[in-house]
Amino acid sequence: MPAAPSRRPLGGRISESTIREVRDRADIVEIVSETVPLTRAGANFRGLCPFHREKTPSFFVHPTRQAFKCFGCGEGGSVFHFLMKARNLSFADSVEELADRYGVAVRYEGGTPGIKPREDLFTILRLASGTYRDLLRSPAGKPGRDFLRRRAVTPEAEQEFSLGWAGHGGELLAAITRGGIDPARAEAAGLLLPSGGGFRDRFRGRLLFPIADARGRVCGFGGRAVDDAVPKYLNSPESELYRKSSLLYGLHQALPSIRNEGRVVVVEGYMDLIGLWQKGIRSVVATCGTALTESHARTLKRLSGNVILFYDGDVAGKMATVRSGGPLYAAGVSPKVLFPPKGMDPDDWAKVTPPEEIARRIAGAVPLMEYIERGASRKYDLGTISGKLSYVQLMEKYLRWIGEPAERELYAQRVAATAGLPVETIRRQIGEQGAAAPPAGNPPAAAKDPLPEESHLLQLLAADPTLAVAAMRDGVAPMLSGEDAREAVFRLASLAERTPSADAAALLSETLPEGVRSRLSAEIVRSDVSPEEAQRRYPGALRELRIRQAQREIDDLQERMRVAADEDERAPLFSRVLAAKTEKERLESERRSR
Structure with missing residues (x-):
């Protein structure tokens, strides 16, 4: 007879005290260094971001505040979030793994007593x-x-x-x-x-x-x-543990060979993997009944920059191969490809092929972009203008995937030569490369930040969250330009009221909107002042923000005066302009007297 369902609670969550203890004991520099080579850069450490392709380091780690931030792609957060992103772990997984590493007993709350x-x-x-x-x-x-x-x-x-x-x-x-x-x-x-x-x-x-x-x-x-x-x-259905968009079948068995060989072969099916494994190809993993995802791509990038896609040789397999290029290139991987003979899958082919030939074919895999370009040049009649246009338009889409400037340029030259066009034409079509990462040194100023007063104030609040309580009292939130910044101040103030001695980095371990987490991690990493120094600087930072706010009010009122219908409508606006100018002048005079 079937067992009756239990009414007991089905679980709980890791206690806040455990999260705090793990965060306090963990060494973010030690953890990140296992994935990213880091060098000292002032109060921080710097390295190449593991989450996007770059040639100049824009990835910073703040050892004191246990936070990281990439000023290139925007990723940032706590040591837990680094593990979540780099290792495709859940938050609970990352806490438990660090707890095991640093000898912290994990405590749970809200669930069945005694059950983890x-x-x-x-x-x-x-x-x-x-x-x-x-x-x-x-x-x-x-x-x-x-x-x-x-x-x-x-x-x-x-x-x-x-x-x-x-x-x-x-x-x-x-x-x-x-x-x-x-x-x-x-x-x-x-x-x-x-x-x-x-x-x-x-x-x-x-x-x-x-x-x-x-x-x-x-x-x-x-x-x-x-x-x-x-x-x-x-x-299995999606669950707390089973996330098919993140898991790779056979990864545990393949890890030693991936490290030794410096490559990873990706197949689609379980039997394909086992067939290759039996022929001596041990650095092989498979997706779990799903297309290759961004999460898979990040895992593969972390394992090896040499990724070889080995899918079925039919039309569906070749289409899936090309689609896999998108997330892989986005993760900073330039994949290679090979296919079994037509009508066969990798398992069928492995059964009838000597191990030496399989190894030779895998070693000779061709770059995916080269495969795509060859296919495009055969697909269209390049003896006609319409054929050349179709070829160029198709290749433009794929060339935009490539983040490595040299690789992108070489393929642009190939496409230009094939189409009989100047390479400058192809460069214009695919757009300029992204802005170069900031030069070596301390973390850069905020990207697209025309509001240094705002950034400076947030850095002070990050250095001493109790200042956020004062900032809320001083009416700072309405003066900030974006919802993420306003929410960051509110969260810092709430943290300080709950735990006056808490560090701002503690917030990064909480559930936050992504924009708030990104803004907070940026200002935490940029902040290089002590809590005492932050207290001393706060009045001046508040004054600068109020000066900026007064100028914005003046500009807004003057624009409304410009479009006002008559003098009766302009008169009260003019009075408000005078009041705002008076306030601005008072603040500027106060600044000069300091």
């Missing part, structure tokens, strides 16, 4: 993986074993990837019940489905591929039908 919400999900998924693996070896798993034999999967590969079998008899639910596990938690892990007031197994009659994170923890499963059942593939 994420840890128990991993435990349940590990139990499920073992149950499925045992079932594959049992009499019930014969359909799965027969399929693996037909596909020439070796016992070594079966063991390496912990392949399993989901039967039709509710075996997993029985194992969960025997283990005293709350079935509702197994449902949260994507393993069970509600059924008739109880639960039933989600996966039935399928070969199962456990999908793990980079640490080898099972996060979900991919299930493949071995007969004509539909759908052919059934994956």
Whole structure:
């Protein structure tokens, strides 16, 4: 009989005290240095941003305030957010990983007493993986074993990837019940489905591929039908642990080879990966039934700059290959490609190809942009004006993907030569390169910041959040130019009222709108003053902001006077202009007397 759903709470969240303790103990310079080589730059450290392609460093880390900011792409935040972005972790994952590293006991609140919400999900998924693996070896798993034999999967590969079998008899639910596990938690892990007031197994009659994170923890499963059942593939649902847009199948097994070989091969299917693995290609990963995403691309960039796409050789596979170029180029990767012969997928081809030939073909993969250009030049009749125009227009779209100036220029020259046009024409069509990163040294002034008074004031509030309480009292928020800046002041004031001794960087560990996080992290990294110095400078910064506000009011009133219909409408505006000018002059006189 199906087990009844539990009414116990299904989890909690990491306590604020744990987050504070982990943040205080963590060394952001140490963490970031494992991904980005850093050098000292004044009070900060500087390096090439791992989140976008650049040649001059615009990525800064503030060691005291435990914050990072890239002034090129805008990414910024706390040590937790760096790990989230660089490693594709959730916030809870990043806290737990750092807690393990720095010896902090993780405490949870708002959930079932004694249960660590994420840890128990991993435990349940590990139990499920073992149950499925045992079932594959049992009499019930014969359909799965027969399929693996037909596909020439070796016992070594079966063991390496912990392949399993989901039967039709509710075996997993029985194992969960025997283990005293709350079935509702197994449902949260994507393993069970509600059924008739109880639960039933989600996966039935399928070969199962456990999908793990980079640490080898099972996060979900991919299930493949071995007969004509539909759908052919059934994956775990999206959950707290299973995020198919971030996970790469086989990554845990591939990591040592990726590091040793300096490359990563990306395929689309589980069987493609296993087929190549059996032929000695161990630096291979697969997307989990989805197109390659920006999150995948960032992970691949972190692993290796040498990414090789090896998809099916049919039209759909080639289209998917080209589409994958977008997120990869955006992440700063110039991918290479190869395809199996027409009508074959990588697994089929690997079965009939000697390992030496497979290795040779992978080593000879061609740049994706070269493949795209060759295809475009064959697609159109370049002996006609219309053909040349179509070729150039198609290539313009792809050339804009390229962030590396030299690579972009070389392909622009190739396209120009093929179309018989001056290269300047192609350069104009694809637009100028983005602005160069700021020169080495301290963090640059805010991008597009015509309001230095505003930036300076926010830096002082970041140095001493208690000043934000005074700023709210002094009416600073309405004088700020954007909603992100106003919200940043409000958040800093709230933080100071809750915890007067808190550092501004503590805010970066909270849930914030992205624009607020970006603005705060920028001002925190730029701020190089002590709380005492910030207190001393605050009155002057407030005065400068009020001078700017008075000038804005004068400009606005004068414009309204210009378009006023008659003298009766202009007279009160004129009086207000005089009052604003008087206030501005008073403030400027005060500035001069200091």
